[in-house]
Amino acid sequence: MRLFYSLMWWLALPLVLGRLWWRGRREPGYRSHLGERLGFYGPAPGPDRQLRRTIMVHAVSVGETRAAEPLVEALLRAWPDCRILLTHMTPTGRATGKALFSKHGERVIQSFLPYDTGFMVGRFLRHFAPSVCILMETEVWPNLIAGCAAHSVPVALVNARLSERSLRRGKRFGGLMMEAARGITLAAAQTEADAARIASLGAPRVAVTGSIKFDVVPPEAALQTGAMLRARFARRPVLLCASTREGEEALILDAYRALAHQPPGMLLLLVPRHPQRFDEVAQMVRERGLSLARRSALPEGSNGEVDSDVLLGDSMGEMFAYYAACDCAFIGGSLLPLGGQNLIEACAVGKPVLVGKHTFNFLQATEEAVAAGAALRVPDAGALMSEAARLLGDEAARARMSEQALAFAGRHRGATVRTVELLRQFIR
Structure with missing residues (x-):
């Protein structure tokens, strides 16, 4: 199923890039950093003896990025020797991340997450070499999760939520989503109901932590x-x-x-x-x-x-x-x-x-x-x-x-x- 999924991504890629360029007419940010979306980057983040590990946090757009704020701040406090790699899929999410975290300088770097093909994901993981991959809320990407397993990178789905509607949609893809769920090392769900639905897909370890969004403090x-x-x-x-x-x-x-x-x-x-x-x-x-x-x-x-x-x-x-x-x-x-x-x-x-x-x-x-x-x-x-x-x-x-x-x-x-x-x- 994942092979078929990857093939569909490659076949759809011209349309995906065309739509990206089309959206860029109104939002120029969609035409920026195109190489990152395909797994191509500039020089790797420079070595820093004070920053010994990279923690990846994926927040797809504005809402997830704002929700991630208390978590990112807590990670920076708990591990002074870490760098946060904050990834997004939308330019508005990236702009929000820059507004929230630019005060931390090189301790928070940003990138678009590449499209979910094994080739692009592999280049991404080799370039940034994260110690752990943290996905916010509903961001389950089968090839990213498989790539993390191949590179011995644990995957945590945090602030996780899964509605009945999304569960039914996920089960339509059967083996693909269940394989991805089994590859999630830890799922920290918002509610007991979310935890039960995530576990039903095959996630091996699910805990209930509540919603991080309650910890966001009005600036x-x-x-x-x-x-x-x-x-x-x-x-x-x-x-x-x-x-x-x-x-x-x-x-x-x-x-x-x-x-x-x-x-x-x-x-x-x-x-x-x-x-x-x-x-x-x-x-x-x-x-x-x-x-x-x-x-x-x-x-x-x-x-x-x-x-x-x-x-x-x-x-x-x-x-x-x-x-x-x-x-x-x-x-x-x-x-x-x-x-x-x-x-x-x-x-x-x-x-x-x-x-x-x-x-x-x-x-x-x-x-x-x-x-x-x-x-x-x-x-x-x-x-x-x-x-x-x-x-x-x-x-x-x-x-x-x-x-x-x-x-x-x-x-x-x-x-x-x-x-x-x-x-x-x-x-x-």
Whole structure:
């Protein structure tokens, strides 16, 4: 099966590279470092007597990179003689990693992970020679795992999650995914349910550590930016729709327009998950006759109020600032059957949270947040706007949900410490 899988990769490679070049029209980062995606690199990282080992952490995109922050920081503290090799698949993930970890200088280096063929993976492993390969969340790559076994590199899948939907998809590939699962030295799962599903694929050792995302601390600079934005909103009630996906923005904008701006002055802060869609969403706003401001066009400082109907959050790395600036937050990807995005960051800032019906990517965390009174579930965009309007008009209800959100986030911290303890046996 893995031989057939590799053959499919080689046959698809011209299309994959063509799509990469096509996406590069809007996001030039997709056309950068192309050699890395094919397993070609410059000079190997120079020898450093103080950095005796390389720990690889693979975080595919922005969400995984931000989730990896507490783990990377903990690894750097626990092993002062290590270098972190942070790998990605998207340029936005790479940019996020640079913003988070450039302060560590040569102790954190970055690269794109090559496409999952034995040839490319082999060149990657020989070039960087990692002591351990740490994969974040759902990143199971059969040839990478097989290559690590051939080079005696242990593989740890941490902050691991696997939905029922993904499990069914994985079982369709039968032997391929089960071989990959058996090659994972250790899986540190977010929940008992995730652990059971991962074990059912054949992973030999699975532990439950909780979600590292609860250990992410809102950066002080982001909170200050949020306070600056909040000042520019004056006393307007603000609904943040965070990490929205394709198809959701139209539903949200139609429901917002139908609400007739109740409560008065309500500002819709709309932040699409994918930056290549910023202009498309801006056009949707204009087509509905709503006034628009863009975060990227706001002058620096706190002068000048935002008086538009919609503020488009078209900046990178400011999600914590947006959470800090809003009064309540809707978590995107959940109005349509896309699985939902992470609600933990909103809870960590103490914001009341609204989610749609489709949260299978973060099911347990969402269910627990709803049960704790930190989040409310809504069936559709109309109900989202009605519930948001109710909360924005009820300060006492928002305060109660805010307290519950902070308590919920606090109760689940500690996954990073548990994960590092499990990794100690591989990083000696």
